[in-house]
Amino acid sequence: MTNLDTALAYLREHADEHMAGLDEFLRIPSVSADPQRRGDVRRAAQWIAEELTRIGAEHATITDTSSHPIVTADWLHAGPEAPTAIVYCHYDVQPVDPLDEWVRPPFEPRYEDDIVYARGSGDDKGQLFMHLKAAEAWLKGVGSLPLNLRFFFEGDEEHEAEPSETFVKTHPELLAGDLCIVSDSDMQDDEGTPAITYGLRGLAYWEVKVFGPFQDLHSGQYGGGVDNPANVLARMVASLTDERGRVTVPGFYDRVRELTPEEHADYAAVPFDEADWAERIKVTGPMYGEPGSTLLERLSARPTFDINGLWGGYSGEGSKTIIPAFAGAKISSRLVPDQDHREIEQLLVEHLQRVAPPTVRVEVKVIQGGQPVVTPLDHPALVIAAHALEETFGKPPVFHRSGGSIPVVAAMEQELGLPCIMVGFASPNGNFHAPNEWMPLANYRGGMDALLRLWQELGAASPADLRAR
Amino acid sequence: MTNLDTALAYLREHADEHMAGLDEFLRIPSVSADPQRRGDVRRAAQWIAEELTRIGAEHATITDTSSHPIVTADWLHAGPEAPTAIVYCHYDVQPVDPLDEWVRPPFEPRYEDDIVYARGSGDDKGQLFMHLKAAEAWLKGVGSLPLNLRFFFEGDEEHEAEPSETFVKTHPELLAGDLCIVSDSDMQDDEGTPAITYGLRGLAYWEVKVFGPFQDLHSGQYGGGVDNPANVLARMVASLTDERGRVTVPGFYDRVRELTPEEHADYAAVPFDEADWAERIKVTGPMYGEPGSTLLERLSARPTFDINGLWGGYSGEGSKTIIPAFAGAKISSRLVPDQDHREIEQLLVEHLQRVAPPTVRVEVKVIQGGQPVVTPLDHPALVIAAHALEETFGKPPVFHRSGGSIPVVAAMEQELGLPCIMVGFASPNGNFHAPNEWMPLANYRGGMDALLRLWQELGAASPADLRAR
Numbered sequence: 001m002t003n004l005d006t007a008l009a010y011l012r013e014h015a016d017e018h019m020a021g022l023d024e025f026l027r028i029p030s031v032s033a034d035p036q037r038r039g040d041v042r043r044a045a046q047w048i049a050e051e052l053t054r055i056g057a058e059h060a061t062i063t064d065t066s067s068h069p070i071v072t073a074d075w076l077h078a079g080p081e082a083p084t085a086i087v088y089c090h091y092d093v094q095p096v097d098p099l100d101e102w103v104r105p106p107f108e109p110r111y112e113d114d115i116v117y118a119r120g121s122g123d124d125k126g127q128l129f130m131h132l133k134a135a136e137a138w139l140k141g142v143g144s145l146p147l148n149l150r151f152f153f154e155g156d157e158e159h160e161a162e163p164s165e166t167f168v169k170t171h172p173e174l175l176a177g178d179l180c181i182v183s184d185s186d187m188q189d190d191e192g193t194p195a196i197t198y199g200l201r202g203l204a205y206w207e208v209k210v211f212g213p214f215q216d217l218h219s220g221q222y223g224g225g226v227d228n229p230a231n232v233l234a235r236m237v238a239s240l241t242d243e244r245g246r247v248t249v250p251g252f253y254d255r256v257r258e259l260t261p262e263e264h265a266d267y268a269a270v271p272f273d274e275a276d277w278a279e280r281i282k283v284t285g286p287m288y289g290e291p292g293s294t295l296l297e298r299l300s301a302r303p304t305f306d307i308n309g310l311w312g313g314y315s316g317e318g319s320k321t322i323i324p325a326f327a328g329a330k331i332s333s334r335l336v337p338d339q340d341h342r343e344i345e346q347l348l349v350e351h352l353q354r355v356a357p358p359t360v361r362v363e364v365k366v367i368q369g370g371q372p373v374v375t376p377l378d379h380p381a382l383v384i385a386a387h388a389l390e391e392t393f394g395k396p397p398v399f400h401r402s403g404g405s406i407p408v409v410a411a412m413e414q415e416l417g418l419p420c421i422m423v424g425f426a427s428p429n430g431n432f433h434a435p436n437e438w439m440p441l442a443n444y445r446g447g448m449d450a451l452l453r454l455w456q457e458l459g460a461a462s463p464a465d466l467r468a469r
Numbered sequence: 470m471t472n473l474d475t476a477l478a479y480l481r482e483h484a485d486e487h488m489a490g491l492d493e494f495l496r497i498p499s500v501s502a503d504p505q506r507r508g509d510v511r512r513a514a515q516w517i518a519e520e521l522t523r524i525g526a527e528h529a530t531i532t533d534t535s536s537h538p539i540v541t542a543d544w545l546h547a548g549p550e551a552p553t554a555i556v557y558c559h560y561d562v563q564p565v566d567p568l569d570e571w572v573r574p575p576f577e578p579r580y581e582d583d584i585v586y587a588r589g590s591g592d593d594k595g596q597l598f599m600h601l602k603a604a605e606a607w608l609k610g611v612g613s614l615p616l617n618l619r620f621f622f623e624g625d626e627e628h629e630a631e632p633s634e635t636f637v638k639t640h641p642e643l644l645a646g647d648l649c650i651v652s653d654s655d656m657q658d659d660e661g662t663p664a665i666t667y668g669l670r671g672l673a674y675w676e677v678k679v680f681g682p683f684q685d686l687h688s689g690q691y692g693g694g695v696d697n698p699a700n701v702l703a704r705m706v707a708s709l710t711d712e713r714g715r716v717t718v719p720g721f722y723d724r725v726r727e728l729t730p731e732e733h734a735d736y737a738a739v740p741f742d743e744a745d746w747a748e749r750i751k752v753t754g755p756m757y758g759e760p761g762s763t764l765l766e767r768l769s770a771r772p773t774f775d776i777n778g779l780w781g782g783y784s785g786e787g788s789k790t791i792i793p794a795f796a797g798a799k800i801s802s803r804l805v806p807d808q809d810h811r812e813i814e815q816l817l818v819e820h821l822q823r824v825a826p827p828t829v830r831v832e833v834k835v836i837q838g839g840q841p842v843v844t845p846l847d848h849p850a851l852v853i854a855a856h857a858l859e860e861t862f863g864k865p866p867v868f869h870r871s872g873g874s875i876p877v878v879a880a881m882e883q884e885l886g887l888p889c890i891m892v893g894f895a896s897p898n899g900n901f902h903a904p905n906e907w908m909p910l911a912n913y914r915g916g917m918d919a920l921l922r923l924w925q926e927l928g929a930a931s932p933a934d935l936r937a938r
Contacts, residue, residue: 314799
């Protein structure tokens with residue numbers, strides 16, 4: 001029996017115990033954006049640190065940041081000939097509203113048809129937990145890991161990029177290694193086709209606030225004489241895009257790297273049923289998006305603009321005839337190489353300030369940002385990962401870019417020179433950031449097997465080869 | 470001692486007792502737009518009906534409608550030679566949010582510097598109460614009224630026009646008379662200058678809902694492929710006006726009766742300090758509004774468009790990267806003669822449906838509507854009211870049009886042929902529809918004196934003269 005077989009057997013033997021652990025972990029409501037959940041986020045960090053120590057990782061440490069803590073630990077006894085991998089996941093989760101659309105409360109996991117439903121089940125606590133259990137299988141089952149590992153788990157991925165980006169810059173010694181393994185992405189489909197993500201979109205996120213009169217005013221007494229912050233806000237944010245979703249701010253597309261003919265061909269080769277996709281999210285009517293790109297390209301290789309939230313004035317029953325004193329919006333753009341989030345952030349701030357009328361006071365604040373990244377397709381770590389996934393799932397992985405953003409991945413690439421491979425196991429339909437988030441338990445089991453194999457194969461590779469970018 | 474002197478003296482003698490009654494009435498949270506306050510609204514109606522009976526009015530009746538009840542009563546013993554006046558006020562109040570901006574809870578009256586602060590103190594429970602006490606002064610102090618009175622108090626003025634409009638059509642026998650006296654407006658200023666309102670703007674009020682995907686979606690996974698209901702909503706409502714607040718929907722201004730040179734001159738003659746007005750509501754920057762009209766004209770003689778509320782997606786702390794499943798807006802227009810609210814309602818519904826993209830589902834619903842009205846300035850009832858006010862306050866009243874809307878006044882004019890005089894006593898700065906609504910107690914005392922005198926003088930007039938329109 002090989003070491004890998006021993007580790008695989010360990011997972012089978014401890015499956016029930018592990019499921020209980022997952023359930024316990026998912027019950028901690030680690031919503032990073034909610035100040036009231038501050039203690040719960042810390043509790044999740046402590047839970048992970050204790051678990052890391054229990055399974056045999058060393059130096060488990062909780063480091064405070066300007067926001068939520070970062071958990072690190074290592075196991076560096078595979079020797080200098082073996083590569084060192086940084087494992088990155090995040091233990092914070094998205095807010096849960098609208099709460100009334102959840103079949104069960106978001107932090108009371110529901111199990112049905114070999115699926116777990118809970119906030120964080122896929123994004124990303126479930127995947128973080130898989131790394132913990134894979135490490136346990138090697139350390140407890142075999143007695144050692146086939147490579148050196150450093151764990152890097154953050155609690156602000158859904159909240160703000162600054163804490164983990166700063167951590168990457170200020171604690172390079174805790175993240176020294178040859179490559180980074182990130183699990184915060186999806187499988188290709190729900191039929192067991194694995195996927196490797198070789199690119200991520202960046203993100204720029206703003207809050208726009210428009211202040212008018214000192215309080216809500218009677219629209220009969222004051223209407224016609226006072227500019228209305230909600231009218232202004234609607235006009236300002238509407239001015240940012242056209243009807244097809246193309247951003248109309250001059251300069252926005254200047255640094256967008258257009259896809260090559262080969263990349264267009266790659267995208268076209270991905271099996272993808274547009275009608276089925278639209279049906280799943282109950283979108284009817286013609287396909288939406290800027291002309292000149294396919295739907296799949298628009299979802300990951302083109303930048304976007306979305307209003308994420310709008311509020312102001314009266315939204316209760318019936319009517320209230322007021323000029324609201326205030327209106328606000330959360331807005332964001334997904335970015336693609338070679339856009340720079342700082343440049344785009346500044347571009348929109350300046351544009352919005354320019355179009356703001358003098359009759360109101362406008363505040364535009366950058367809330368979150370991260371760079372887009374792309375890893376070369378022929379990188380040896382990607383080749384190894386593809387092999388490990390194919391061995392486990394019986395089919396080769398699909399390589400694609402993700403439409404999402406992980407700013408810390410960009411930071412690890414740029415600050416530490418680490419190539420990052422993104423191997424994720426969530427369902428592409430798993431309701432990330434939405435009610436009734438779910439994760440197939442088959443993905444969870446297969447994913448852990450794949451991680452055991454991935455570590456084994458990476459362990460046999462040359463650190464210098466992996467480190468190359 | 471004349472009867473009028475006796476009635477005036479009665480008010481002085483019972484001032485403390487009356488203040489206690491006002492306090493009790495203001496404590497009933499009769500918010501008509503809030504379904505949870507249904508019982509409280511009815512309680513306010515019952516309170517009024519009992520009070521009417523107690524002071525000697527007859528046939529006090531609570532009539533159910535499709536929404537909140539209407540309270541009627543009469544006293545018809547002044548004889549056929551005396552005119553019959555319908556007294557109209559409303560006992561419902563506006564919602565109270567934002568609640569945290571109230572110095573004291575809205576239904577716990579606060580008294581300070583001869584001012585009462587409470588929701589409804591000015592709009593309109595305080596003014597309704599003044600009519601009750603004026604009637605009491607005549608009936609209890611003198612033993613009779615100098616004219617026939619019918620009381621008509623509704624509970625949906627801040628909510629929807631349909632119940633009272635229907636009541637006007639279906640119960641003409643309860644509203645038979647020669648003229649209508651409405652107290653739901655302001656004095657000219659806070660220095661005791663009375664005012665008579667001879668025109669009201671109409672109102673059209675809509676709710677727009679935009680539905681996109683079946684639930685909130687991750688903006689990274691889906692951004693670029695799914696139209697965003699909040700983007701669409703912002704664009705749709707922004708398309709209705711230009712930067713100066715002029716409505717851009719074709720046909721909107723077709724029936725607007727332009728002011729004559731005489732009317733422009735009347736407006737220009739009203740003492741009005743624009744800078745002081747702007748300072749009071751803490752509006753800075755250049756004056757806002759469509760070109761070609763003065764501020765005072767825009768506030769009452771020009772139509773408007775306002776977004777009254779916007780909601781959808783995430784509005785909590787930090788960021789949430791979603792494409793919201795839904796976004797909504799409450800929007801409304803103030804209308805002027807000869808615009809027809811039904812025509813304008815239809816115009817905007819059709820416009821919004823026309824500009825709605827096929828990628829989302831749009832619902833536009835009319836929530837409230839009422840016609841604009843204007844009464845001829847030389848109407849004998851207006852002349853009498855002016856005299857009664859000047860005798861009471863020592864200065865002639867200013868005649869003006871109000872920017873607000875009272876749909877039921879339009880219905881009484883159009884359905885019953887009743888000329889309506891609008892004599893109100895609230896402060897023009899009294900925070901109607903806003904936190905910390907207030908009413909000067911001096912206006913309350915002076916207003917009741919003026920009502921006693923007004924009824925006396927109307928009682929001496931010929932019913933036929935008053936009935937003429």
